[in-house]
Amino acid sequence: MQKNFAPSAKKRPDRATWISAGIIFFIYVVVFALEQFIPPTTMLFTVLKKGATYALVAVSMNLLNGFTGLFSLGQAGFMLIGAYVYAIFSIPGEVRARVYQYFTPAINFTLPVIPAMILAGLVAALFAFLIGLPVLRLKSDYLAIATLGFAEIVRAIFQWKKLGPVTNGSNMLKDYPTFNDFNIVNAEGKVVLYLSTLLPFVIAGVCIGIIMLLINSTYGRSFKAIRDDEVAAEAMGVNLARHKQLAFAISSFFAGVGGAMLAMFTNTVQAKGFTSAMTYEILLIVVLGGIGSVSGSCISAFLFVACSEWWLRFLDQKQVIGTFEVPLLRNGFRLVVFSVIIMVVVLFYRQGMMGMRELPDLFRKKRGKEAAK
Amino acid sequence: MSETVLRLNDVTMQFGGVVAVNNLTMEVRRGEIVALIGPNGAGKTTAFNCVTGVYEPTNGEVWFGNTLIASNHPSGKMKKLYAGENAGKYEKVVKITPDRITKMGIARTFQNIRLFKTQTVFENVLIATHLRKTSNLFSATFRVNAREERRMREEALRLLDVVGLLSVRDEKATSLPYGKQRRLEIARALATGPSLLLLDEPAAGMNPQETDDLGRFIRRIKDEFRLTVFMIEHHMNLVMDISDRIYVIDFGKLIADGTPAEVQGNPEVIQAYLGVDEE
Numbered sequence: 256m257q258k259n260f261a262p263s264a265k266k267r268p269d270r271a272t273w274i275s276a277g278i279i280f281f282i283y284v285v286v287f288a289l290e291q292f293i294p295p296t297t298m299l300f301t302v303l304k305k306g307a308t309y310a311l312v313a314v315s316m317n318l319l320n321g322f323t324g325l326f327s328l329g330q331a332g333f334m335l336i337g338a339y340v341y342a343i344f345s346i347p348g349e350v351r352a353r354v355y356q357y358f359t360p361a362i363n364f365t366l367p368v369i370p371a372m373i374l375a376g377l378v379a380a381l382f383a384f385l386i387g388l389p390v391l392r393l394k395s396d397y398l399a400i401a402t403l404g405f406a407e408i409v410r411a412i413f414q415w416k417k418l419g420p421v422t423n424g425s426n427m428l429k430d431y432p433t434f435n436d437f438n439i440v441n442a443e444g445k446v447v448l449y450l451s452t453l454l455p456f457v458i459a460g461v462c463i464g465i466i467m468l469l470i471n472s473t474y475g476r477s478f479k480a481i482r483d484d485e486v487a488a489e490a491m492g493v494n495l496a497r498h499k500q501l502a503f504a505i506s507s508f509f510a511g512v513g514g515a516m517l518a519m520f521t522n523t524v525q526a527k528g529f530t531s532a533m534t535y536e537i538l539l540i541v542v543l544g545g546i547g548s549v550s551g552s553c554i555s556a557f558l559f560v561a562c563s564e565w566w567l568r569f570l571d572q573k574q575v576i577g578t579f580e581v582p583l584l585r586n587g588f589r590l591v592v593f594s595v596i597i598m599v600v601v602l603f604y605r606q607g608m609m610g611m612r613e614l615p616d617l618f619r620k621k622r623g624k625e626a627a628k
Numbered sequence: 629m630s631e632t633v634l635r636l637n638d639v640t641m642q643f644g645g646v647v648a649v650n651n652l653t654m655e656v657r658r659g660e661i662v663a664l665i666g667p668n669g670a671g672k673t674t675a676f677n678c679v680t681g682v683y684e685p686t687n688g689e690v691w692f693g694n695t696l697i698a699s700n701h702p703s704g705k706m707k708k709l710y711a712g713e714n715a716g717k718y719e720k721v722v723k724i725t726p727d728r729i730t731k732m733g734i735a736r737t738f739q740n741i742r743l744f745k746t747q748t749v750f751e752n753v754l755i756a757t758h759l760r761k762t763s764n765l766f767s768a769t770f771r772v773n774a775r776e777e778r779r780m781r782e783e784a785l786r787l788l789d790v791v792g793l794l795s796v797r798d799e800k801a802t803s804l805p806y807g808k809q810r811r812l813e814i815a816r817a818l819a820t821g822p823s824l825l826l827l828d829e830p831a832a833g834m835n836p837q838e839t840d841d842l843g844r845f846i847r848r849i850k851d852e853f854r855l856t857v858f859m860i861e862h863h864m865n866l867v868m869d870i871s872d873r874i875y876v877i878d879f880g881k882l883i884a885d886g887t888p889a890e891v892q893g894n895p896e897v898i899q900a901y902l903g904v905d906e907e
């Protein structure tokens with residue numbers, strides 16, 4: 256009677272998984288190659304660097320909103336914390352005094368890049384944990400409101416003069432290691448190997464890989480159970496409070512790391528840049544890509560950044576064709592277009608680009624078709 | 629006589645002015661199949677919810693073996709509203725969340741099927757093995773303990789085999805026909821490793837043939853997994869066929885209990901319940 260299920264119990268990667276892995280590897284190779292041959296000031300690299308950063312932040316938001324079913328709007332706040340922690344702890348000692356020109360720096364040691372990034376994530380996660388303690392016990396709608404408020408408060412507090420010795424008040428933090436510092440330079444100061452675009456791809460890739468592993472682990476399964484049906488999940492022994500806390504803290508950890516990446520991308524950090532508009536951008540990416548799809552978030556992050564930084568830039572500028580001034584095009588019109596897009600998506604394409612599918616699913620036959628055969 | 633697995637003492641559950649369960653005292657002993665029956669809205673599901681920690685009873689206590697898993701007395705604004713009996717009898721307040729009660733060994737199914745709808749049949753069962761994991765977040769994410777993950781998967785497959793759903797393991801759970809969804813709910817409940825299984829109308833929506841099969845199936849898993857079964861059911865044939873004892877409630881109050889034969893002959897039951905059925 257006792258059957259042995261060992262062979263089928265193991266999850267083996269199929270052909271579709273290998274194809275996807277191949278595609279991803281190919282993208283990395285292309286990114287590396289492009290960087291060596293195309294001038295580094297090209298808009299393409301701006302898009303790729305910021306795209307990789309936003310991909311990570313979008314996936315971290317998706318982990319919470321898409322996979323655990325908790326609606327949070329605090330992404331900009333956690334990114335801000337991450338960006339600041341990274342900048343504060345990685346500014347080299349010799350330039351610190353210059354950066355903090357109006358204050359005496361309170362933190363006087365420098366961490367290497369990777370530990371500083373991890374610390375950025377940890378501090379963001381700690382804040383999430385503290386907010387989560389009271390808020391996650393309430394009905395889930397409150398989380399959105401609380402996190403949105405939190406992000407605004409953080410933005411104000413980080414500009415507060417009294418905290419100047421730590422945050423440099425409302426002045427910017429700069430001169431910490433950025434993506435460009437990872438290009439390999441020879442003795443004459445000439446770049447011999449460009450790595451400044453590959454680096455964000457590697458960091459985001461590792462982080463997203465960890466998130467994927469988590470999603471496919473027993474914890475990730477419980478997150479999805481909570482999303483699908485809280486009552487049933489709890490009846491199956493899933494400790495709701497604990498798992499929501501975990502998902503929230505982990506999501507915020509990676510938002511913090513994403514914030515650190517953004518700091519490396521922009522070269523300077525200032526709290527006032529981390530507005531709720533940033534959270535909405537990321538929300539738009541998640542919705543467009545598909546709530547509950549990691550690959551969707553990644554693809555849509557790059558498309559979104561390309562549109563907003565590059566392809567749709569013209570919407571924000573006056574355009575004159577001959578003597579005809581194109582109507583509507585003026586500063587801010589781009590945001591109007593994005594708002595319309597999000598409304599159309601929410602109304603008509605609720606699944607986004609990928610729905611809940613992942614990259615390998617695109618190479619698998621649809622189950623329905625198989626059944627019809 | 630075998631030991632008591634579940635015991636309710638004067639359990640009252642009141643929603644505002646509505647007394648859904650009224651001073652209910654009952655017990656389930658090891659190895660039994662006990663049925664809880666009563667007309668629609670009698671308070672059966674509410675009684676289950678008091679046992680599983682979904683609701684906090686307004687008054688009374690629930691014991692699981694030697695553990696007090698719920699105890700309460702009317703307090704706050706319920707003090708004035710309380711319409712039940714034995715108000716001063718239970719002083720202790722014990723509230724345990726549903727997940728911890730499941731970990732103690734009480735598993736349940738739901739009257740209005742609550743499967744994880746985006747998940748496959750296999751994943752639905754797999755999720756329910758989570759509570760017995762030993763790996764922490766780190767070791768689970770980085771697959772340090774691959775053996776445990778494998779054990780969980782094997783276990784889930786074995787349970788799917790037991791309920792006869794192995795062949796549809798990769799289908800979406802909600803794409804299954806009704807009867808199979810109910811079986812899947814049972815498999816999922818079994819995956820939590822229970823000693824007491826609560827079934828809320830497991831035969832609802834099934835045809836007579838399926839209902840018959842279900843009866844045999846419940847007996848079989850009861851023996852195979854050494855369970856005690858406590859079930860709510862409307863199909864009288866099934867109830868009379870497999871139950872060792874039956875509790876009948878109406879308007880939240882216990883009106884009869886005993887063996888199927890005893891209950892069947894009870895005039896009050898016929899009046900309140902079986903009579904209504906025949907209309």
Ligand SMILES: Nc1ncnc2c1ncn2[C@@H]1O[C@H](COP(=O)(O)OP(=O)(O)OP(=O)(O)O)[C@@H](O)[C@H]1O
Pocket residue numbers: 643646647648666667668669670671672673674675739
């Ligand atoms: N959360 C709640 N809030 C308010 N009233 C409730 C709640 N849950 C149940 N009730 C009420 O309690 C009473 C008993 O409901 P319950 O679902 O326990 O009945 P039941 O015996 O399971 O009925 P059925 O056979 O239809 O499943 C009903 O009058 C119902 O309206």
Ligand SMILES: [Mg+2]
Pocket residue numbers: 672673674739
């Ligand atoms: Mg019911």
